[in-house]
Amino acid sequence: MTHRNRLTVYILAGLLSGIAVGYVANTNLTDPAGFADTLSLVTTLFLRLIKMIIAPLVFSTLTVGIARMGDAKEVGRIGVKALGWFVIASVLSLTLGLILVNVFRPGDAMALAGSLPAANASSGIASSALTLKDFIAHLVPTSIVDGMAKNEILQIVIFSIFFGTGAAAVGPRANLLIDAVDGAAHVMLKVTGYVMHFAPFAVFAAVSSVIARSGVGVLSTYGLFMGEFYLGIILLWAILILIGVLFVGKRLFKLLGLLREPVILAFTCASSEAAYPKTLEGLERFGVKSRLAAFVLPIGYSFNLDGSMMYCTFAAVFIAQAYGIELPLSTQLTMMLVLMLTSKGMAGVPRASLVVIAATLNQFNIPEAGLLLLLGIDHFLDMGRSATNVIGNGIATAVVSRWEGELAGQAVPADDVAPAPLP
Numbered sequence: 001m002t003h004r005n006r007l008t009v010y011i012l013a014g015l016l017s018g019i020a021v022g023y024v025a026n027t028n029l030t031d032p033a034g035f036a037d038t039l040s041l042v043t044t045l046f047l048r049l050i051k052m053i054i055a056p057l058v059f060s061t062l063t064v065g066i067a068r069m070g071d072a073k074e075v076g077r078i079g080v081k082a083l084g085w086f087v088i089a090s091v092l093s094l095t096l097g098l099i100l101v102n103v104f105r106p107g108d109a110m111a112l113a114g115s116l117p118a119a120n121a122s123s124g125i126a127s128s129a130l131t132l133k134d135f136i137a138h139l140v141p142t143s144i145v146d147g148m149a150k151n152e153i154l155q156i157v158i159f160s161i162f163f164g165t166g167a168a169a170v171g172p173r174a175n176l177l178i179d180a181v182d183g184a185a186h187v188m189l190k191v192t193g194y195v196m197h198f199a200p201f202a203v204f205a206a207v208s209s210v211i212a213r214s215g216v217g218v219l220s221t222y223g224l225f226m227g228e229f230y231l232g233i234i235l236l237w238a239i240l241i242l243i244g245v246l247f248v249g250k251r252l253f254k255l256l257g258l259l260r261e262p263v264i265l266a267f268t269c270a271s272s273e274a275a276y277p278k279t280l281e282g283l284e285r286f287g288v289k290s291r292l293a294a295f296v297l298p299i300g301y302s303f304n305l306d307g308s309m310m311y312c313t314f315a316a317v318f319i320a321q322a323y324g325i326e327l328p329l330s331t332q333l334t335m336m337l338v339l340m341l342t343s344k345g346m347a348g349v350p351r352a353s354l355v356v357i358a359a360t361l362n363q364f365n366i367p368e369a370g371l372l373l374l375l376g377i378d379h380f381l382d383m384g385r386s387a388t389n390v391i392g393n394g395i396a397t398a399v400v401s402r403w404e405g406e407l408a409g410q411a412v413p414a415d416d417v418a419p420a421p422l423p
Contacts, residue, residue: 007196008261014204015268021204022211029212036209043209043269046202049195050274053188055148057277058156058298059163060185065291066164067178075165075295082296082400086304089240089392093306094336096236097313102332104228107321151273154302192277196265203268210379222377229314233384236310237391244395248402251286252395258282259394263387270382272389276301279390287408288401296400300393307388308353311381312339315357319370327364335364353385354378 026032066075101107139158141147147155167174244252259282262275269275276297283293313336320327327335338360354371361368374381401407 007199008264010200011203011261011264011268014200014202015207018204018207019211019216022208023216025208025212026215032212036213039205039212040209042205043202046195046198046205047269047271047274049198050271050276051151053192053195054151054153054273054276055156056184057188057192057280058153058294059148059160060181060188061280061290061294062157062160062298063164063167064178064182064185065294066161067167067174067181068291069164069168075161078292078295078400078404079299081403082299082396083303085396085399086300089304089306089396090309090340092239093236093309093392094313094339096232096239097310098317098332098336100228100232100235101314101317101321105321106225106228107318107323109224153298157298157302189277189281192281196278199265199269199274203265206269206379214377225318226377226380229311229381230384232310232314233307233388236306236388240306240392240395244399247399248395248407252398255282255286255394255398256391258286259390263390266390267383267387270379270386272301272305272307272386272393275386275390279394283394283397286398288397289406289408292401292404292406293397296397297393300396301389304393304396305385305389306392307385308356309339310388311353311385312357312360315353315374316360316364316366319357319361319373320364320366322370322373323367325366331364335360338363353382 022036025035029035069075138152139154141152141155141159144156144159147159167178241252241256248255259279262278262282265278266272266275280293280297283297284290313332316335316339317327317332339356354374358368358371361370398407
């Protein structure tokens with residue numbers, strides 16, 4: 001068994017043992033919430049280690065990729081193709097969530113059950129409407145140091161594009177600098193390997209702390225809603241894979257195999273950000289040129305969170321249904337367009353989907369208190385949408401690479417050697 005397969009097994013073992021330990025703690029300890037808080041420190045530490053990697057990894061890989069493209073037209077062409085795919089995938093995800101929530105109507109069952117939170121109750125989630133002006137202003141960092149400190153992926157991408165393009169324009173005089181940044185990228189990939197050794201412990205802590213605090217009963221109480229949402233996730237996976245096969249061919253299933261580990265990691269940690277380094281590695285092993293993967297993938301983390309976007313429409317209409325608020329089709333379509341904007345740049349924001357939903361509810365006079373219905377199970381829902389975000393971005397990067405005619409014919413064997421130098 002290879003090191004990579006062992007890590008996958010260890011992560012799954014952490015998931016199962018976390019459920020068992022969480023159940024025992026919830027049913028036997030006098031203070032299961034205190035136990036959960038203590039154990040969650042392990043997950044927090046792991047996610048902070050991941051966040052420590054993200055900014056320098058995105059900057060270094062993207063800068064080197066663009067600098068070695070050497071052609072601003074090529075950068076623009078790839079960017080347009082990537083954004084075109086992201087818009088189509090966003091519309092598809094939001095529309096699917098809207099269709100399914102109207103077909104299943106899970107909010108009706110919640111309304112019949114009664115005990116809804118008071119409409120004026122506070123959800124404890126800060127929200128504010130994001131305007132087009134705010135979004136555009138947020139694109140460009142006032143300081144790249146500030147953007148990196150806050151892990152603002154979209155701002156890091158903008159700066160890296162300018163920096164890499166400038167380095168390419170300077171020519172040979174920038175070679176030494178680009179070689180140094182290339183070296184930093186490989187150092188960060190090696191650091192990623194070290195951090196991944198902590199993943200099984202983080203998974204164990206994350207799952208056991210949630211079960212210890214809420215109990216397994218939370219799964220049965222909201223079983224119908226969760227089941228319908230995960231059915232939507234399965235349908236979204238099937239649609240994305242089918243479209244991917246149309247462009248990439250049956251080789252796409254090889255990519256899904258290579259993304260198995262980051263998908264499991266994103267699912268168990270409920271964080272697509274945690275899977276970013278391994279997703280980048282998997283794409284390169286599949287045959288995507290490192291410069292292209294380093295360009296498309298981080299943009300996807302801001303513009304192409306398919307699972308999160310499907311959840312936004314599903315949850316927002318669910319809350320309206322629970323409070324007996326009928327939304328006409330025109331209002332729902334308007335809500336979908338609003339979510340197209342407010343969902344961008346949500347990567348790296350804690351409980352980002354809930355923040356986006358809260359902002360949207362305010363604009364359509366739907367009680368924000370309805371979010372209280374979801375807080376107890378949000379971790380379990382976040383597991384599915386995080387895994388979906390990884391799959392969506394992996395397929396998007398492979399498709400753009402295929403469009404560019406730069407997808408290698410054979411996947412690189414998944415051995416444990418250091419990654420090859422960036423081209």
